[in-house]
Amino acid sequence: MPFRIRTLNAISQVGLSRLPGDKYTVGHDVTSPDALLVRSASLHNQPIEPSVLAVARAGAGTNNIPIAEFSKLGVPVFNTPGANANAVKELVVAGLFLAARNIVDAAAFAHRLEGDHATMDKLVEAGKKNYVGFELPGRTLGVIGLGAIGVEVANVALSLGMNVLGYDPGITVQHAWALSSQVEHVTDLDELLKRSDIVTLHVPLVAGTKGLIGASQFQAMKSSAVLLNFARGPIVDEPALIEALEAGQLRGYVCDFPTPTLNKRPRVVTLPHLGASTNEAEENCARMAADELRWYLEEGTIQNS
Numbered sequence: 186m187p188f189r190i191r192t193l194n195a196i197s198q199v200g201l202s203r204l205p206g207d208k209y210t211v212g213h214d215v216t217s218p219d220a221l222l223v224r225s226a227s228l229h230n231q232p233i234e235p236s237v238l239a240v241a242r243a244g245a246g247t248n249n250i251p252i253a254e255f256s257k258l259g260v261p262v263f264n265t266p267g268a269n270a271n272a273v274k275e276l277v278v279a280g281l282f283l284a285a286r287n288i289v290d291a292a293a294f295a296h297r298l299e300g301d302h303a304t305m306d307k308l309v310e311a312g313k314k315n316y317v318g319f320e321l322p323g324r325t326l327g328v329i330g331l332g333a334i335g336v337e338v339a340n341v342a343l344s345l346g347m348n349v350l351g352y353d354p355g356i357t358v359q360h361a362w363a364l365s366s367q368v369e370h371v372t373d374l375d376e377l378l379k380r381s382d383i384v385t386l387h388v389p390l391v392a393g394t395k396g397l398i399g400a401s402q403f404q405a406m407k408s409s410a411v412l413l414n415f416a417r418g419p420i421v422d423e424p425a426l427i428e429a430l431e432a433g434q435l436r437g438y439v440c441d442f443p444t445p446t447l448n449k450r451p452r453v454v455t456l457p458h459l460g461a462s463t464n465e466a467e468e469n470c471a472r473m474a475a476d477e478l479r480w481y482l483e484e485g486t487i488q489n490s
């Protein structure tokens with residue numbers, strides 16, 4: 186009897202080719218599944234079917250899966266750490282430049298320009314005055330969370346001539362040093378916030394990181410600082426963020442999660458959760474998740490659970 190795998194999102198066919206048709210039945214409409222393969226769909230508040238032996242998430246974060254509930258039933262939940270790190274890193278780096286050069290506001294300004302060449306020239310002059318940016322070498326980037334993505338972002342920032350501070354209470358100083366000896370590791374979050382020109386978040390959303398950046402953290406930050414959030418929206422306390430922006434305590438916020446309150450706000454850029462949305466990342470994640478399920482179902486081997 187083939188193993189039955191229900192996919193809860195569109196999953197890359199390249200990854201699914203790891204589950205050959207003679208051994209696996211895979212699809213959205215599979216009933217009594219042996220395993221679930223999910224990207225962003227939430228499994229919270231969904232009944233757990235007794236047939237399910239394993240769950241795999243094609244992505245790093247697992248906040249859309251009630252891990253404790255599955256664990257109680259002895260059902261492993263796999264994820265794909267690192268498989269989309271390059272894609273996320275590239276978007277974060279785009280976020281660095283975007284913040285430093287006011288690219289989104291300036292592009293919107295240029296898009297609205299109308300008139301003949303002489304009018305354009307005048308408007309261009311106005312744009313040059315309004316959208317003066319800053320350069321990255323010598324600036325300080327604070328990286329919160331030194332997992333696969335945080336370390337990749339830190340390394341690009343170093344190669345751009347930035348100073349990099351790293352904060353991650355989950356790792357030892359020795360481990361942090363092994364990850365990157367050029368990152369200055371700080372053990373006090375406030376110190377990182379006080380010294381950084383740009384702060385970037387790379388922690389998972391768990392009970393301890395919900396609202397990690399709130400009113401007192403905004404107070405600690407430079408008023409000229411920009412916050413990048415390509416991790417998860419609720420890591421930043423949204424009312425406190427809005428207050429900080431309105432009070433001039435923060436220069437800007439770039440994030441990968443639109444919300445009704447944040448969208449269209451000045452000095453806020455939101456993207457529709459595009460961090461891992463490249464063909465390469467989708468293939469890598471799907472391939473890794475499919476392999477994890479295959480190894481578990483066929484051999485009982487557990488990887489990344």
Ligand code: MLT
Pocket residue numbers: 224225243244245246247269458460461462
């Ligand atoms: C992740 O947790 O790695 C991302 O949310 C992946 C995705 O966008 O699916």
